[in-house]
Amino acid sequence: TKTFVEVQQRLDDVNSKLHETVSGAREIKSFVTELDELEKFDQVNDNYMKANIKVHKLMSLLDPAIVLISNLAIAAVLLVSSYLASIYTGEDKVQLVGNIAAYISYLQQIILSLMLLSMIAMFVSRGEVSARRINLVLRTVINITNPENAIKPGIIGEIEFKNVSFSYNNVNENDDKLTLNNLNFKIPKNSIVGIIGSTGSGKTSLVQLIPRLYDVTSGEVLIDGVNVKEIDLEYLRKNISYVTQEAIIFSGTIDSNIRQGKVDATKEEIEKAAKLAVADEFIEKFEAGYKSPVNQGGANLSGGQKQRLALARALVRKPKILILDDSVSAVDAKSEALIKDNLRTLKDMTVLIIAQKITSIKDADYIIVLNNTGGLDGFGTHEELLETSEVYKEIYNSQLGGYHE
Structure with missing residues (x-):
């Protein structure tokens, strides 16, 4: 979550700098500071890029980790199945083939669900950060309110x-x-x-x-x-x-x-x-x-x-x-x-x-x-x-x- 907070903060910096630069375009041109402002924007943009790279590095580890776990699980099923195949005979051995296929299918369904869950978790984490920032505004206490028994006198202007x-x-x-x-x-x-x-x-x-x-x-x-x-x-x-x-x-x-x-x-x-x-x-x-x-x-x-x-x-x-x-x-x-x-x-x-x-x-x-x-x-x-x-x-x-x- 801290990483996603940093991404949102860096995005704010980019938007603020972009708005400032566009609204002050005349001043920038008149003082011939285009290159200076471009360098400042590049710096802010680089910070945003680095924060995004950090997030994607973390998220990119999830899919390989899930795939590795799924392959290890399938390998474990095959290992157990090979042992059972060596000791089963007759109809039991024939049924074992169907059971192996069923277990592998179940594992793949579970792994696919985990991969989708990891993607949802990423969006939820980013959404949580945005929701917190919105709530800061929504929960701001209004300190100027109407009194309970507000009056409407005929205002004259004194x-x-x-x-x-x-x-x-x-x-x-x-x-x-x-x-x-x-x-x-x-x-x-x-x-x-x-x-x-x-x-x-x-x-x-x-x-x-x-x-x-x-x-x-x-x-x-x-x-x-x-x-x-x-x-x-x-x-x-x-x-x-x-x-x-x-x-x-x-x-x-x-x-x-x-x-x-x-x-x-x-x-x-x-x-x-x-x-x-x-x-x-x-x-x-x-x-x-x-x-x-x-x-x-x-x-x-x-x-x-x-x-x-x-x-x-x-x-x-x-x-x-x-x-x-x-x-x-x-x-x-x-x-x-x-x-x-x-x-x-x-x-x-x-x-x-x-x-x-x-x-x-x-x-x-x-x-x-x-x-x-x-x-x-x-x-x-x-x-x-x-x-x-x-x-x-x-x-x-x-x-x-x-x-x-």
């Missing part, structure tokens, strides 16, 4: 963090490895809020706590005064649209991608969402319009087009809370400004925007500033933070060369 600390490793709340550390702030409903901080400060981790993609280590995340852990999980997520850093686009059509946000969306709703996301500009240039095909991963779309399409998908469901995780970074300045203006026109929606550039969020109603330890360095308007937040002033100075306009 968000509050009370003494929230979070770690991916479930460490103690007093540990220095916390990703988010003792956050306290309250976001009014229907406001636009920017979130900024240095790389690794926990911006994405913060917004992922709202739709319960993760649960807090300590403290509470409240929506309209209700702990998110008490709200029905499906209902909660239906009222939140989350646009990730990397725009995930599915193969199909532009229409089918937008409909993933709302399956029963009307044509008017789809077109309105596309217009709000400034995606209608490039969609209308396609000959088939909203029925234009989209390749896997959106390979036939530019980075900015994919981001705008992902935003349209989020807007079509008309969520009460919209989370944009640096999701317009590939959009040109003109389109970004139009998107921000369009978001201002939306009513009954709280918008959270994670950004790397201050210019993307300085006009927000409120701005959350995180420091390097995942703590709250500031919460307020652009003008207030220039006076109260050291982190915000440092970012502003580095990007715009001074904090007095």
Whole structure:
């Protein structure tokens, strides 16, 4: 079994390396590292070949061993039979010939069954290894579940963090490895809020706590005064649209991608969402319009087009809370400004925007500033933070060369 485990592990390595190489083909070509990557793949492939050879060496010993045992058994029957033939006479001797043929036939049937059993044993051993690996996934304990008495309150969009600390490793709340550390702030409903901080400060981790993609280590995340852990999980997520850093686009059509946000969306709703996301500009240039095909991963779309399409998908469901995780970074300045203006026109929606550039969020109603330890360095308007937040002033100075306009 250990040998079969090694084979599966080596096969995983081959598949992972192959996927990595194919998906990174442009980077490999641009850096002219084809030979280096080929050598790496050869190494991984050689390890897989060696593991397979080891398995087949072991399995190749079974058939010869079974054949040897069968021949020895037949030889033993013939040896005993020759002795009996020397002492039997008359009819007994004649019957002995039939008995010998019968015994040899029985032995051959038994040996054939053993050979088939050895082949089955090989497949069972390999299957056992695969089954164990599948069971690791199937038996994974789900740590984010619906409460027994889950509620479905009418979500308005007010968000509050009370003494929230979070770690991916479930460490103690007093540990220095916390990703988010003792956050306290309250976001009014229907406001636009920017979130900024240095790389690794926990911006994405913060917004992922709202739709319960993760649960807090300590403290509470409240929506309209209700702990998110008490709200029905499906209902909660239906009222939140989350646009990730990397725009995930599915193969199909532009229409089918937008409909993933709302399956029963009307044509008017789809077109309105596309217009709000400034995606209608490039969609209308396609000959088939909203029925234009989209390749896997959106390979036939530019980075900015994919981001705008992902935003349209989020807007079509008309969520009460919209989370944009640096999701317009590939959009040109003109389109970004139009998107921000369009978001201002939306009513009954709280918008959270994670950004790397201050210019993307300085006009927000409120701005959350995180420091390097995942703590709250500031919460307020652009003008207030220039006076109260050291982190915000440092970012502003580095990007715009001074904090007095």
